[in-house]
Amino acid sequence: MNFDELFGHLGQHTVDGLAKGSIYALVALGYTLVYGVLKLINFAHSEVFMVGTFTVVGVWSLLGATDSPPLGTLLLLLAAGLLAAALASGLTAVAVERIAYRRLRRMNAPPLIFLITAIGLSLVMSEAFGLWQGRLVVGIPTVLERDVVFSIGGTDVTNTQIITVVAALVMMAGLDVFINRTRYGRGVRAVAQNPDTAALMGVNKDRVIALIFLLGGLLAGAAALLYALRYGNTRFNVGFLLGLKAFTAAVLGGIGNLRGALLGGLLLGVVEVYAATLTQSNWEDVAAFVVLVVVLLFRPTGLLGESLGRARA
Amino acid sequence: MTTTTSRKRLLNGLSDATGGIGDRFRALPKWQRGLAFLAFVAFLYYLPLLGIPGLTWLRTDSIEGGNNWAGVLFVCAVYVLIAIGLNVVIGLAGLLDLGYVGFFAVGAYSVALFGSTQSPVVKALQERFDLPQGWAVAWAICIPIAIAIAMISGVLLGWPTLRLRGDYLAIVTLGFGEIIRIVVRNVSWSGGPHGVAAIPGPEGAPSADNQVFGLIDAKPWYWLALTVVLLLVLAVRRLENSRVGRAWLAVREDEDAAAVMGVYPFKYKLWAFAIGAALGGISGALFASRQGFIEPNQFNAQLSILFVAMVVVGGAGNMAGVALGAFLLAYLPERFRDFAEWRFLVFGLALVLVMLLRPQGLIPSRRRARELKDRAEEVPASV
Numbered sequence: 110m111n112f113d114e115l116f117g118h119l120g121q122h123t124v125d126g127l128a129k130g131s132i133y134a135l136v137a138l139g140y141t142l143v144y145g146v147l148k149l150i151n152f153a154h155s156e157v158f159m160v161g162t163f164t165v166v167g168v169w170s171l172l173g174a175t176d177s178p179p180l181g182t183l184l185l186l187l188a189a190g191l192l193a194a195a196l197a198s199g200l201t202a203v204a205v206e207r208i209a210y211r212r213l214r215r216m217n218a219p220p221l222i223f224l225i226t227a228i229g230l231s232l233v234m235s236e237a238f239g240l241w242q243g244r245l246v247v248g249i250p251t252v253l254e255r256d257v258v259f260s261i262g263g264t265d266v267t268n269t270q271i272i273t274v275v276a277a278l279v280m281m282a283g284l285d286v287f288i289n290r291t292r293y294g295r296g297v298r299a300v301a302q303n304p305d306t307a308a309l310m311g312v313n314k315d316r317v318i319a320l321i322f323l324l325g326g327l328l329a330g331a332a333a334l335l336y337a338l339r340y341g342n343t344r345f346n347v348g349f350l351l352g353l354k355a356f357t358a359a360v361l362g363g364i365g366n367l368r369g370a371l372l373g374g375l376l377l378g379v380v381e382v383y384a385a386t387l388t389q390s391n392w393e394d395v396a397a398f399v400v401l402v403v404v405l406l407f408r409p410t411g412l413l414g415e416s417l418g419r420a421r422a
Numbered sequence: 423m424t425t426t427t428s429r430k431r432l433l434n435g436l437s438d439a440t441g442g443i444g445d446r447f448r449a450l451p452k453w454q455r456g457l458a459f460l461a462f463v464a465f466l467y468y469l470p471l472l473g474i475p476g477l478t479w480l481r482t483d484s485i486e487g488g489n490n491w492a493g494v495l496f497v498c499a500v501y502v503l504i505a506i507g508l509n510v511v512i513g514l515a516g517l518l519d520l521g522y523v524g525f526f527a528v529g530a531y532s533v534a535l536f537g538s539t540q541s542p543v544v545k546a547l548q549e550r551f552d553l554p555q556g557w558a559v560a561w562a563i564c565i566p567i568a569i570a571i572a573m574i575s576g577v578l579l580g581w582p583t584l585r586l587r588g589d590y591l592a593i594v595t596l597g598f599g600e601i602i603r604i605v606v607r608n609v610s611w612s613g614g615p616h617g618v619a620a621i622p623g624p625e626g627a628p629s630a631d632n633q634v635f636g637l638i639d640a641k642p643w644y645w646l647a648l649t650v651v652l653l654l655v656l657a658v659r660r661l662e663n664s665r666v667g668r669a670w671l672a673v674r675e676d677e678d679a680a681a682v683m684g685v686y687p688f689k690y691k692l693w694a695f696a697i698g699a700a701l702g703g704i705s706g707a708l709f710a711s712r713q714g715f716i717e718p719n720q721f722n723a724q725l726s727i728l729f730v731a732m733v734v735v736g737g738a739g740n741m742a743g744v745a746l747g748a749f750l751l752a753y754l755p756e757r758f759r760d761f762a763e764w765r766f767l768v769f770g771l772a773l774v775l776v777m778l779l780r781p782q783g784l785i786p787s788r789r790r791a792r793e794l795k796d797r798a799e800e801v802p803a804s805v
Contacts, residue, residue, distance in 0.1 A: 149589065209777075213778070216794075218798075222794075224592055231770070234770075353596065356593060391604075392608065398601050
């Protein structure tokens with residue numbers, strides 16, 4: 110246990126944890142949206158994220174990205190990467206819903222059938238990429254050189270950290286406005302509250318469900334770009350662990366609750382970085398699972414409660 | 423619309439056909455059924471020697487570079503054992519356990535850590551009690567230890583988590599499987615990332631001198647595993663038709679109704695978990711004994727999902743179904759090695775297709791098939 114390192118650079122680790130957690134938060138939103146409306150764990154969401162990371166790789170190699178390009182090219186690369194990854198992930202998520210879940214909803218299948226189907230889909234997608242792109246780590250050019258922008262009291266804040274956290278907050282705020290202020294958002298909330306009554310009121314349920322899958326996918330695509338910036342590589346099974354942690358983040362904050370996903374993501378990121386510091390990374394992944402189990406045992410509705418969804422009897 | 427109905431008709435025809443065979447079999451006189459069963463068991467014991475002209479293409483060593491046929495059969499038998507254990511949890515009690523590989527690992531590591539002269543645990547015991555260098559716990563004692571530890575870990579996992587609703591339970595168990603792997607990799611008393619070697623078999627540590635359970639000839643191993651499978655199939659069958667089995671069924675179909683009728687769901691779920699874990703432990707112990715060497719990365723989450731696939735594709739709740747599923751998923755990649763690289767893709771596709779088209783599995787449990795059909799007819803008009 111390396112407490113000196115943790116408390117000696119507490120600020121540094123916290124900032125790093127927040128940046129890491131922002132990525133979890135964006136992926137967690139996808140779980141939370143789907144759970145809030147359909148009451149099911151979209152296990153395949155992790156692979157939606159994975160598709161996003163490979164889209165970033167593909168688009169950047171198409172545009173001939175190199176390490177640390179000039180500013181204009183950099184902005185173009187970021188914009189193109191964001192657009193392509195968000196679109197690819199969004200469409201993948203909608204396709205998952207269309208191919209698998211819609212049929213199961215018609216059959217009124219029990220939740221476990223949904224879950225097993227999602228696991229199968231997730232295996233299919235990650236294996237397809239493993240066969241197509243190889244099973245090794247795929248490098249991504251470092252388009253944005255890590256650079257300390259400012260430091261407060263010995264805590265360095267780098268440009269990637271700022272971009273990650275700000276991007277996550279902006280998208281989070283955008284989603285919040287969309288769900289709470291727009292006509293479509295009202296439809297989403299209505300279906301989450303009571304699907305049958307919403308249908309009677311003229312809300313097209315299938316369209317709302319496709320919409321939430323699309324939204325979750327778009328955010329996962331954005332998370333994929335941020336992941337590419339932060340880690341500089343991806344792999345066919347990158348989604349598995351990250352998806353599990355993002356789900357943990359969603360549960361931690363209160364699944365079905367949008368602000369909860371943000372809070373849960375940030376908290377989990379910080380906890381993980383602390384755990385990694387204390388144990389030289391050996392137990393980093395265990396920390397996330399322990400958090401998940403403890404939260405489920407003592408506060409199954411999460412920190413902020415399940416507000417989009419209803420508590421189930 | 424017409425395509426859906428014709429597809430439905432096709433599927434119904436399919437299930438009628440498979441159900442029809444089952445019905446006809448059940449209608450036979452008891453002695454004929456017993457004879458058929460005995461003939462089937464005899465065939466299973468004969469399988470590693472398989473030389474019937476016309477059937478030899480089934481052997482995995484009939485292709486170039488194919489694995490030792492008896493060795494493959496042994497792995498199949500271990501997988502069937504796993505499927506039977508997981509079937510208790512998923513098929514009978516209706517709990518989705520995505521961390522079953524954890525119990526498999528616990529069983530394997532129990533035998534390795536207590537039975538191998540090279541394991542840190544045995545070395546510590548030697549030092550503590552002044553035992554000779556070559557001392558280790560005998561295999562025959564390792565097996566009950568493995569079962570006990572697996573069962574305890576099942577209860578320890580189940581105690582806090584079984585109160586969770588079904589889909590949360592699945593994720594927590596998935597996490598459990600990963601935790602076991604990470605713990606075993608990180609702590610020093612388990613051999614760490616290098617694993618443990620010299621795991622004993624029924625005749626002691628693996629060596630070329632072993633008369634029956636040697637390193638090369640896998641036939642005795644297969645016969646041992648098959649015997650264990652048959653005994654446990656009979657045991658689980660008895661369990662299924664007992665008070666406990668009926669309680670599982672009641673809890674699976676409607677937990678609240680079961681509780682009202684005086685069946686305490688938590689207790690029976692915990693039993694299912696413990697028994698499932700014990701069966702997983704036995705299969706892990708057998709696997710480790712035959713391998714002689716294990717390391718943490720053999721027990722990854724993908725394997726857990728493979729186990730679930732065996733049960734679900736075969737037909738959760740029906741022992742013949744899950745055994746068939748396990749056999750197919752273990753055997754096909756070995757026989758068709760050109761596709762070994764594709765196997766997880768194919769397993770994933772099989773999972774999705776079975777869930778979408780035939781959620782009750784290849785050989786369904788009749789009761790479960792009816793449950794699913796009931797639900798489908800309950801669909802409210804607005805969906």
